[in-house]
Amino acid sequence: xxxxxxxxxxxxxxxxxxxxxxxxxxxxxxxxxxxxxxxxxxxxxxxxxxxxxxxxxxxxxxxxxxxxxxxxxxxxxxxxxxxxxxxxxxxxxxxxxxxxxxxxxxxxxxxxxxxxxxxxxxxxxxxxxxxxxxxxxxxxxxxxxxxxxxxxxxxxxxxxxxx
Amino acid sequence: xxxxxxxxxxxxxxxxxxxxxxxxxxxxxxxxxxxxxxxxxxxxxxxxxxxxxxxxxxxxxxxxxxxxxxxxxxxxxxxxxxxxxxxxxxxxxxxxxxxxxxxxxxxxxxxxxxxxxxxxxxxxxxxxxxxxxxxxxxxxxxxxxxxxxxxxxxxxxxxxxxxxxxxxxxxxxxxxxxxxxxxxxxxxxxxxxxxxxxxxxxxxxxxxxxxxxxxxxxxxxxxxxxxxxxxxxxxxxxxxxxxxxxxxxxxxxxxxxxxxxxxxxxxxxxxxxxxxxxxxxxxxxxxxxxxxxxxxxxxxxxxxxxxxxxxxxxxxxxxxxxxxxxxxxxxxxxxxxxxxxxxxxxxxxxxxxxxxxxxxxxxxxxxx
Numbered sequence: 001x002x003x004x005x006x007x008x009x010x011x012x013x014x015x016x017x018x019x020x021x022x023x024x025x026x027x028x029x030x031x032x033x034x035x036x037x038x039x040x041x042x043x044x045x046x047x048x049x050x051x052x053x054x055x056x057x058x059x060x061x062x063x064x065x066x067x068x069x070x071x072x073x074x075x076x077x078x079x080x081x082x083x084x085x086x087x088x089x090x091x092x093x094x095x096x097x098x099x100x101x102x103x104x105x106x107x108x109x110x111x112x113x114x115x116x117x118x119x120x121x122x123x124x125x126x127x128x129x130x131x132x133x134x135x136x137x138x139x140x141x142x143x144x145x146x147x148x149x150x151x152x153x154x155x156x157x158x159x160x161x162x163x
Numbered sequence: 164x165x166x167x168x169x170x171x172x173x174x175x176x177x178x179x180x181x182x183x184x185x186x187x188x189x190x191x192x193x194x195x196x197x198x199x200x201x202x203x204x205x206x207x208x209x210x211x212x213x214x215x216x217x218x219x220x221x222x223x224x225x226x227x228x229x230x231x232x233x234x235x236x237x238x239x240x241x242x243x244x245x246x247x248x249x250x251x252x253x254x255x256x257x258x259x260x261x262x263x264x265x266x267x268x269x270x271x272x273x274x275x276x277x278x279x280x281x282x283x284x285x286x287x288x289x290x291x292x293x294x295x296x297x298x299x300x301x302x303x304x305x306x307x308x309x310x311x312x313x314x315x316x317x318x319x320x321x322x323x324x325x326x327x328x329x330x331x332x333x334x335x336x337x338x339x340x341x342x343x344x345x346x347x348x349x350x351x352x353x354x355x356x357x358x359x360x361x362x363x364x365x366x367x368x369x370x371x372x373x374x375x376x377x378x379x380x381x382x383x384x385x386x387x388x389x390x391x392x393x394x395x396x397x398x399x400x401x402x403x404x405x406x407x408x409x410x411x412x413x414x415x416x417x418x419x420x421x422x423x424x425x426x427x428x429x430x431x432x433x434x435x436x437x438x439x440x441x442x443x444x445x446x447x448x449x450x451x452x453x454x455x456x457x458x459x460x461x462x463x464x465x466x467x468x469x470x471x472x473x474x475x476x477x478x479x480x481x482x483x484x485x486x487x488x489x490x491x492x493x494x495x496x497x498x499x500x501x502x503x504x505x506x507x508x509x510x511x512x513x514x515x516x517x518x519x520x521x522x523x524x525x526x527x528x529x530x531x
Contacts, residue, residue, distance in 0.1 A: 028410060077413050077414055121431040121514070124414045124419070127414070128414030129414030132414070135422060137429075142422060142429075
């Protein structure tokens with residue numbers, strides 16, 4: 001897989017090809033950079049943590065490591081929903097911190113050229129508006145790319161690390 | 164032979180004559196029986212059954228013939244012709260009788276079959292009425308014609324209905340008139356002191372009107388929530404039909420409906436109703452727009468319900484705004500068409516600036 005990506009990157013170095021893991025959330029498709037994705041888990045029991053921020057669902061035990069799971073819907077300002085068989089926990093690594101984000105379902109890995117990513121009008125004053133890296137039209141469907149580095153502020157990252 | 168008859172006694176001659184007569188009779192009767200058995204039997208049956216007088220005459224004549232021939236005793240040569248002619252007479256009579264029988268038989272047959280023929284002749288007329296069952300088909304065709312006529316009538320009604328719908332469209336314009344009156348009052352409000360959206364000067368304006376309105380200009384009319392608006396064609400980027408729901412982006416204000424992909428470009432769809440009439444927006448408001456009017460050289464699109472016709476305006480027909488006010492997107496009002504003319508460029512600049520309000524209703528409430 002890495003060879004394929006390298007070959008594609010070598011074909012057009014000015015326009016690198018990026019890989020994004022797509023997931024569904026509230027009937028919309030989002031994408032996160034595959035480099036930041038460690039693994040995808042089925043929904044398991046999440047242990048709530050007293051005194052945790054509202055956007056934290058709790059913690060899970062991942063092969064002996066404690067991983068904080070973030071409520072992505074709450075973070076994006078979307079309505080809450082019940083978990084289903086398709087619910088997944090995507091383990092991501094941001095700023096050397098490993099957290100899990102709960103999504104409705106995980107779809108696929110798509111290849112995108114850097115030039116295909118278009119900026120979006122940013123007219124919102126909410127913090128969540130900064131999470132959107134851009135949009136891309138893929139397979140006649142608009143893919144919303146999420147910038148995980150801006151998913152939480154430095155204070156929030158510190159707060160999550162303290163759990 | 165004559166010499167021999169002269170030597171015979173009268174008694175022998177009579178006996179020889181009788182024997183010859185019997186032979187002749189037997190000779191003449193047998194061929195008739197063999198030759199015309201059906202006729203003879205039919206004649207006898209007919210005679211015996213239907214005409215006893217003819218049978219009696221036939222018998223009496225044959226007897227008298229025998230007596231006559233028997234009474235001529237003077238010369239045998241005279242008796243021979245008499246003996247010879249006697250059977251033909253019977254034969255002729257029998258033929259005549261047979262002919263009569265045949266004629267009567269024909270008559271009876273002609274009489275008897277006639278009813279049959281008349282029956283057969285009558286039956287075709289009986290059958291013909293059955294064939295005249297096709298007449299109902301003619302009636303049915305007439306009925307079809309009649310059915311066609313009523314069907315043609317609804318077409319006329321439909322045309323009338325179209326005219327009525329046009330009237331309804333005219334009636335729809337009435338509420339616009341009432342709303343337009345509200346818009347006509349707005350320039351007075353625009354004269355009021357500035358708000359947070361006000362800019363210091365009108366960009367792209369000269370002589371108190373936009374640059375595209377220095378002369379006669381064309382405008383496109385569209386309707387948003389019953390309110391008729393106009394955009395200049397000079398600043399119109401395109402009209403796109405919204406065939407699917409826009410893709411919403413989280414963290415955006417309520418008037419930003421999302422992104423619409425059309426003509427290989429993304430358009431940020433603006434809920435125009437929330438901008439032009441925030442006071443009429445409540446929780447029941449549904450952004451069920453049908454079209455997006457894209458602003459020229461911009462990635463913004465104004466959502467609207469219907470797109471109306473294009474009109475040509477003279478700058479003097481427009482009551483131009485005197486200052487930006489709290490509605491910098493309003494270029495002026497057109498009283499003749501009861502619509503508000505949008506300054507599309509100012510609208511786009513407002514959306515792209517960081518001064519764009521998030522909650523328009525709260526903004527209006529604060530200003531009031």
